[in-house]
Amino acid sequence: MSASYEKIYSTVKRIPRGQVATYGQIAELSGIPRQARRIGYALSALDDGSVVPWQRVINSKGEISERPFADLQQTLLKKEGVVFSKEGRIDLTRFQWKPGQRT
DNA sequence: AAACTGACTAATA
DNA sequence: CTATTAGCCAGTT
16 A cells, blocks of 8 residues: 555544544645545545544535445444434534544 | 546635 | 536556
8 A cells, every 4th residue: 555545544543533524634634735535545445454433534515425335434423422414414513623632 | 658536625607 | 505617646557
């Protein structure tokens, strides 16, 4: 795998439980602004043994991107305390991760 | 090396 | 709200 992905993963791993972050946010925190696409691309390369909380990474609309595991992701987040609206959206004003925040 | 791809985002209309 | 357009650029083929 590519080393570039490692920093993306490390950033994703820093997302506190019960919170989420957007692709663009992860990209910036990883030191690669405007590379939102890289995030999803990198996460898609994750294998089963990964310990990366990929489920906490969502798009800017507060929704889960279309993909085979979308519903699983939603379920996992709910178990962490994240609340979804009827339309399956997350209130980013409440659940988006704010870097620097202490847990 | 060149073309193709993609879990995105923001701006317009 | 939906649809379209353009920007982004490393990894894969």
